[in-house]
Amino acid sequence: VNGVVPVVEGRLYALTGVYELDGLVASHPRDARGFSTMNCYLLIDDHEALLINTGFSVHQNLVLGGLTELVGDRALSLAICRPEFCSMCNVRPIADAFDLKMIHQLNPVHPSRFQNFRPEFSGVGRLEGVDYGPLRNGMEIDIGRRIDVLLPMIRLLPTPWLFDHETRTLFTGDVFCWNWEAVADGPLAANGWLLGDPSLDECTVEHVGEALLGARYWWLAGADTRPLREWLDGTFARYEVDFVAPDHGAILGGACVDRHRRLLAEFLESTSGVLA
């Protein structure tokens, strides 16, 4: 069931759009079965709000409903962190329904030309006058509080991570997405896709490896992962992280943050090739 999940009440919400793992999704290995989520994150401040990613078309009602419920009269901006459909599908319906302040995006092409791809919407609608700007490594987004933009060393496509200093949440795109459900109404879904109790966390290094190598991080096998591990260590040293918020699956909190950071680091070390 899709949901609007308070990660930090009044400040950060996850809009969790569920989808089936059927071998036809780019986020997970082809042989993965069960259910995961496309997580859009809504950051709320006193006068502004920022939505990180807009979800798939099938999640349009969830996203529009969540925004209507939570944004109020705040100025809404979007951060489109991936050049993929999961990040872009609802840009057009959101623009039509809300007065967007800004779209932060990777592509330098105006959103009315690049993100207006759903055939059920004619013309360019209210995308026409939308202001847009870049998402660049090292920049900050100001929504009344500071959001850092960082380009991760571990990535497939140019997909920035964000860090919200107030809620101390690290938004990690397509990394840390290995926690999914075997059944639609499993324990993760029952907890709103929040995972903070290590006693309920059965994830292993082997599972992390299978999830990465079977999908977007197929190239890690035998790769020189030392720079990736150093970047990961440095990032978690630089930021005090209370929540890891990936695009897909469980949102990590509490002791699960460090546990999954270590699982990733351990896998990267185990798969590292020998430098030529």
Place this chain on the structure above:
Amino acid sequence: VFAVAGERHTALIEGGITHDIEVIADHLDSLAGEIPAPRYVLPTHSEMGHSGGIGALLARYPEMTVHGDVTDLHLTFPEVRDRLHPAEVGDEFDLGGTKIVVVESVFRDLITTRWYYDTARRVLFPGDGFAFSHDHEDGACGLFAEEAPEVQISGNMTYFAEMAFHWTQFVDTEPFITRLNELIFDELDVSLVAPSHGLPIGDPTATMPKVADGLRSMSKRS
């Protein structure tokens, strides 16, 4: 986007970027009567730049179906879910007089990427796989790579590595070069390479060494 015309059907390689669909449709309209109507669209992968126009294409051509890497498209265009079909390496699409065969995507970003091969003309469609581009001020548009020596293939591939092939700096690209040469010269006897970005390669024997240099330059280790 490439239109591959057979005697009975035309296949589009790639689904195009949204804002180019009208231009693509105009081009196809201008070819009406000369080539069969578009029957298939074969995206190499489900990134926006390669599949973004699929919804508009399917709305325009009611008989058209999509085959290839269709990951995420059922979540993006749910109203046409029954027209989306994954294709595996070895699958064929008979256009009449030629076939499009799905072949191994040797060099890719997304693991589900598909490459295609036109059997009659011996043309390889590698999507992003030969990712070199050129500046639009340099007059190279409409030329083959061999006709535009000012286009620095290796340098452009290094630039693309930052955009789409970040992973190459952590791996040895030599096995990819070896496999690419096997596919192009030994297995398919490719006469023309038609990448989705950059100039087509009309003389693979002459130009592949430059591509190999570009692949090597992407890697810190080789």
